[in-house]
Amino acid sequence: MNGWVAIAGLGPGADALVTPEVTAAVAEATDIVGYIPYVRRIDPRPGLTLHESDNRVELDRARHALEMAVDGARVVVVSSGDPGVFAMAAAVFEAVEDGPAAWRALDIRVLPGITAMLAAAARAGAPLGHDFCAINLSDNLKPWALIERRLRLAAEADFAMAFYNPRSKARPEGFGRSLEVLRSVRSPDTPILFARAVSTAEEELRVETLSDATPEMADMRTVVIVGSSTTRVIHREGAPWLYTPRSVGA
Template sequence: ASGKKVLIVSSGDPGVFAMAAAVFEILDKNPSRWADVEVQVLPGITAMLAAAAKIGAPLGHDFCTLNLSDNLKPWGLIEKRLLLGIEADFAMALYNPRSKSRPEGFNKALTILKRECSKDRLIVFARAISTPQEKIQIMNLTQAKPEMADMQTVVIIGSSQTKAFIQNGKTFAYTPRYSKLGSTN
């Protein structure tokens, strides 16, 4: 690519589970080789934020984002982070939930969520957001099935405070900006 302008395009935001980190990993490993390369990262809208906007404000309070792919990290680390997110009562956005080559990860995550969270905990399956194939399903954990997710799906798990309601025939979900849990030390 010497003397050429190169553009790397990725869906969503290039800095969130996408190509910007891969580019910087390469630059960092061999800085002298890439010293003359100018890098500019332009922000995009992540799938979790696009999905959240479509259904209201499920990420309206503290939340965390987890990548369920174990291609570049061990499953044990993913499970630990999932459990800590549940313990902290974060709303959570789960990326890369289920691929054909590794369907078991999301199965395990869903089993953990059903074991550790209340049965009425809200879960959202938002597939192919902002495309003609968009599909959004809002339900409680007891209704969730692993096959509802694939690699085009971002899964949003509400906190214990997340609520759903219907207005004008449309289901909305939100997490209040306040918290009734814990102390204010």
Template sequence: MSGWLAVAGLGPGDAALITPEVRETLAEASDLLGYGPYVARVAARPGLAIHPSDNREELARARHGLALAAAGARAVLVCSGDPGVFAMAAAVCEAIETGPPEWAALDLRILPGITAMLAASARAGAPLGHDFCAINLSDNLKPWPLLARRLALAAEADFAIALYNPRSRARPDTLDRAFDLLRGAVGGARPVLFARALYSAEERLEIVALAEARGAMADMRTLVLIGSSRTRLVPRPRGALLYTPRSAA
């Protein structure tokens, strides 16, 4: 019997947003791996071995999953959101590229999930209705000059900009620097969405003008989204709608 490794996205947190594909794969698993809080989202059951790990150990976790699969396990490595967006799928690919040749022959399944910017967009209206980009602010290996250049070009291209992992303990001031840079590029009027802990009891949506946006308004459970020049705010009795029209004209 041959093993496999699935890298599965659990979405923003609500079970109603976990795909049947992921749920069925979890039901077949012999081994469950992932960052502790994500592993804790999956119900324990007899026959499912649990291997929670620390957030910083991505490559080691990927290798662990591949080694288990190579030994015949039906291993599922769970991520929040989608595994392909700033999450574990890239670490697994890197582990395969740099690992023993037999890992390249394994049955690898990557199972998509609802990534944070889609959940934030759904809660707020449709800010990603026109061209957009997604930038990871948490990468400790990304030097500020590179990040600054990318943000400036994204603003010049008039993308709506989704910022993932906007605040980390290691780089607490990056988000404020990003806001400063964007204010210099596009002024202070753009709407900025702070979407925190989506689809949980602590969900909070806040929309402020870029002039008022502060890094302290976000934490690691927040997705920050800066509108393009065309993004509009429509007042409503039940909270404003934030949307970007599809057409550029």
């Protein structure tokens, strides 16, 4: 039996946002590997083993998947969103690079998914309709000085920005510092979107200005999108729409 590893994106939460490619891979799998809440999105069935693991053990989880595939298993590593955006795909290739030669010969595929920032942007309109950047605000895996430098340069470049992992209990102060960096460069009336748990029953959207935004508006289930200087707010009954025009004048 030829084993394989598919690193699959389950999207932000709703089943209607899981691609048929991912659904087909799960249907063929013998083993599912991933962080507990993502593995729990997979329906159990005979012949399928679910391997749940905790947060922050991404490399162990990746090695486990690769070892099983070498032994002939058909393994789906599940991520939320897109596996290539602050998720499991990089961890698997990191394990491959440092691992035995047999892992380089494996059939490893990455199956893209709807990443959180694009699901959030869609719910609010089109705030990422022009040039933008995506920054992981967690300083678990990189020094804070690099985050701050990127924020400052991205603000100077007038990108719209999406922030992943804006705030955790362990590092509550980082997001407040990020807002201060943005305020030192960007206009106080820059629109900012807090999008929590998009496409799930707990979905909450909130549009503020940069001057009114506070760190408490985000938690680890929130994606934050900051507009560029051209981002517009369309007021209407109900939630406003945000969009960034395709054109920038000379």
